[in-house]
Amino acid sequence: MDGVEAFNSLPAGKLEAExxxxxxxxxxxxxxxxxxxxxxxxxxLAAADAAARGLSWPDVLQGLSAHPRIGERAQGDSQEAAWSRREQSTAASSGDDDTRAALIAANHAYEDKFGHVFLIFASGRTQEEILAAARERIGNNEALEREIVAGELRKIALLRLERLLDALD
Structure with a gap:
């Protein structure tokens, strides 16, 4: 059975949790x-992409609720926490103490301005790249930032869905 067949055959409750x-x-x-x-x-993946593009802002905020601050290690042994740690692994291992401190400060400034965590598709990015993006995005207005955040959430969801399908193979 391939990943799609397994995905299709998951019981509703198991699929919902996944x-x-x-x-x-x-x-x-x-x-x-x-x-x-x-x-x-x-x-x-096309259906998942369309579903992500159709999320309302309150839906996006629900999606954000499960994401730790960038640069902070996700806690717990859930699949979601494991994915978050994997996605941030390059960033966590790059950068010096000054960069980490600046990223923490940028996270707080971003949260103060927008009222939610700074979300970025972190896979393969260094702390320096993430810090530069955070600093740039702090200058955005609310409407533009909502659009960017929804796009970042979509990219993360699609990557994780691909990983789920791979795991079901």
């Missing part, structure tokens, strides 16, 4: 689950 670990926005998971069965991996 999709919430991928993206903590229940509306996203419901939209993806509702279109089963899928014929291909591309079809699953």
């Amino acid at each position: 999709l919430l670990a991928v993206c903590a926005a229940p509306a996203w998971g419901s939209a993806v689950a509702a279109l089963r069965p899928y014929r291909s991996r591309d079809a699953v």
Whole structure:
């Protein structure tokens, strides 16, 4: 059985839990689950992409609720925490103490301005790259930043969904 067949055959409760670990926005998971069965991996990813693009801002905020601050280690032994640690692994191992301190300060400044964690697709990025992005995005207005955050959440969800499908192979 390949990953898509396994995905299609997961019991509803198990699928819901898996999709919430991928993206903590229940509306996203419901939209993806509702279109089963899928014929291909591309079809699953296309549906997930469309579902992410259709999220309201309150849905995006629900998705953000499961993400730790960038540079902070996700706690726990859940799949979601493991993915977060993996996604931030390059950033966690790069940078010096000054960069880490500046990233913490940028996180707080961002949260003070926007009221939620700074979210970025961190896979493969260094702390220096993430810090530069945080500093740049602090200058954004609310509307632009919401658009960017929704896009970053979408990219993270798609990467995690690919990993879920790989794990089900």
